[in-house]
Amino acid sequence: MDYIILDIEFNGRKFASEHPMEVIEIGAVRLDSSLQYKDEFSSLIKPIYFSTLNSFIKKKTGIPQEEIDIAARFPKVITAFREWLDLSTDGVLLLTWGGEDMKRIIQDVRMHKMDDSYWMSATYFDLLKGVLRARGLSNDISVEGAMALFELEPSGSAHRALDDAKMTSEIFRAVFKDLDFERSQHYVDTFSNAKERKTVKVAIKAMNSQKIVPTWDLVLEHYFSDKTTLVDPRKLEELQNYFAAQMGQK
Template identity: 90%
Template sequence: MDYIILDIEFNGRKFASDHPMEVIEIGAVRLDSSLQYKDEFSSLIKPIYFSTLNSFIKKKTGIPQEEIDVADRFPKVITDFREWLDLSTDGVLLLTWGGEDMKRIIQDVRIHKMDVSYWLAAPYFDLLKGVLRARGLSNDISVEGAMALFELDPSGSAHRALDDARMTSEIFRAVFNELDFERVQHYKDTFSNARERKTVKIAIKAITAQKIVPTWDLVAEHYFPEKTLADPRKLAELQDYFAAQVNKS
């Protein structure tokens, strides 16, 4: 089995919009089962929405607008990427820094009405969480922070997909023997975000501090605007999360 260290960049926006942000760059490094470098993949993508990069994204990534303008669209790039992945005849394990990369790829596959089954079935390992568990850390750290943690020399440009994938592959090598690969997972759709789930935890703590038994109705009434819970899928997910947190405490 080969290890595929994956990173993506996506476009941003400065204002609220119903249009989604899209992947604008995919970078990946392939390591063999002995953690030896084999090859890599890199491609820019011209998005449908917000195809003119705003100043923040241009400054953050350094991606030239001129290269985005002539890049292939997502269906072509993701097809090329799949073909590159399939060169690993004994299968692959995707490694990402956090869960956002898989979410963004699957979102774009769906936007373009492509078959999503490969990505839903693909095993992946969240290396960020793996590092946090291995080193007993409670707060998220960046790729650059992890490079410093493991005393590795950073190279390339942060926030360019291939350079980030290269640096992440070095972190993976450094922490490999400390990782719990029982934590390999498959993508699962989520309808709430990290901030909303954190709000649930804060609400439980605050209500309990007042010597009141926390209930979902109290949390919903005092900590969430009604429109936030309008999606029944998000509502059900946050209710389940609330129940799990109450049981844990």
């Protein structure tokens, strides 16, 4: 089995919009089962929306607008990436720094009305969480922070997909023996956001401090004043299950 260290960059916006942010760059490094470098993949992508990069994204990534303008669209790039992944005849394990990369890829696959079955069934390991567990850390750290933690020398440009993938591969080598690969996973759709889940945790803590037995109905009534945000029954069920899980930890 090969290890694929994956990183993406996506465009942003400075204002509220109904249009989604999109992947604008994919970078990946392939390591063999002995953690030796085999090859790499890198491609820019011209998005449908916000194809003119705003100043923040240009400064953060250093991606030239001129290169975005002539880049291929997502369907062509993701097809080429799939073909590159399939060169690993004994299968792959994707390594990501956090869960956002898989989410963004699947979002764009769906937006372009492509088949998402490969990505939904792909096995991936969240290396960020692996590092936090291995080192007993409670707060997220960046790739650059992890490089410093393992006393590794940064190289390339931060926030360029391939360079980030290369640095992440060095972190992967450094922490490999301490990783619990039983925690590898498949992407699961999430309908609530971090703020909504935090609201549930805050509600439970507040009620406990007031010596009130927390119930889902009380959380719903007193902590979600804007009920329109919960019209999606999938989100409502997810938050209710999250409440039950939090209560189970007490």
